[in-house]
Amino acid sequence: MILQRLANAIRKQDWFTVVIETLIVVFGVYLGIQLGNWNTARNAKADEQRIIERLTLDFISQEKLVLDYIDMAQAMLADIDELATLLEMDQPPEDSNRVKRILVNMFGVSTKVAPPPSFDELVASGGFTQLSSIPLRHALAKYGQTNSLWVYVENRSAAVKEPQSPLVRALQYRPGYLGSGDEINSLIYDWEKLKQAKPDLLLVIINLVQALDRHQKDLAAVRNVLDALEREQ
Numbered sequence: 001m002i003l004q005r006l007a008n009a010i011r012k013q014d015w016f017t018v019v020i021e022t023l024i025v026v027f028g029v030y031l032g033i034q035l036g037n038w039n040t041a042r043n044a045k046a047d048e049q050r051i052i053e054r055l056t057l058d059f060i061s062q063e064k065l066v067l068d069y070i071d072m073a074q075a076m077l078a079d080i081d082e083l084a085t086l087l088e089m090d091q092p093p094e095d096s097n098r099v100k101r102i103l104v105n106m107f108g109v110s111t112k113v114a115p116p117p118s119f120d121e122l123v124a125s126g127g128f129t130q131l132s133s134i135p136l137r138h139a140l141a142k143y144g145q146t147n148s149l150w151v152y153v154e155n156r157s158a159a160v161k162e163p164q165s166p167l168v169r170a171l172q173y174r175p176g177y178l179g180s181g182d183e184i185n186s187l188i189y190d191w192e193k194l195k196q197a198k199p200d201l202l203l204v205i206i207n208l209v210q211a212l213d214r215h216q217k218d219l220a221a222v223r224n225v226l227d228a229l230e231r232e233q
Helices: 002-011 015-086 096-105 117-125 134-148 150-160 191-196 198-231
Strands: 171-173 187-189
Touching: 015 096, 015 117, 015 198, 096 187, 117 134, 134 150, 134 198, 150 198, 187 191, 191 198
Parallel strands: none
Antiparallel strands: 171 187
16 A cells, blocks of 8 residues: 555655655564564573573582582592401401492492583583573583593593403302392402402592592582573573
């Protein structure tokens, strides 16, 4: 309708009407573009807020999980130190279940706490660009870098668990018990072989110390992300 009026005005050389109708068309196009941009920006902001809310929930859970692993690593260090002291004795200790419990648990905390699902999804989808906060993006990137350094600890931990490791060769499970959930009663250890495997046990201690250090660095990175997320609330 506007274009028809504009065409008629041009034929009649009604330049005032031409100017007015042209301005109406231009303003309408401009307004349409602005409304489209505003709607896109609003949707992007809503998507970003959903990402922030999910990251916040996941990293709060992550903080608790890493704290649990730190507690376990500290307790296990004390236990293995006790076992190393016991191995100085000529005779095995009377409380064999205590030794078995340490041996069963000794490898468990030399592994990292996997990143939260929302973080992995964000990395896989390239979703960092959806976050407008540069400090938050930097905090998440730093967390990813910190967590990736676990590979060095895990590689050393895997070496101690190799079947030919003297420490592993000192242990065996009763037939039919493996996977039964009763690992302590199913485990048999050779005291003399354990004593010979003391260098490997010391390697486990070193690895646990480094695992504890990595857990603590992970915790600092997690809290850094939480601080950045809090500023975006």
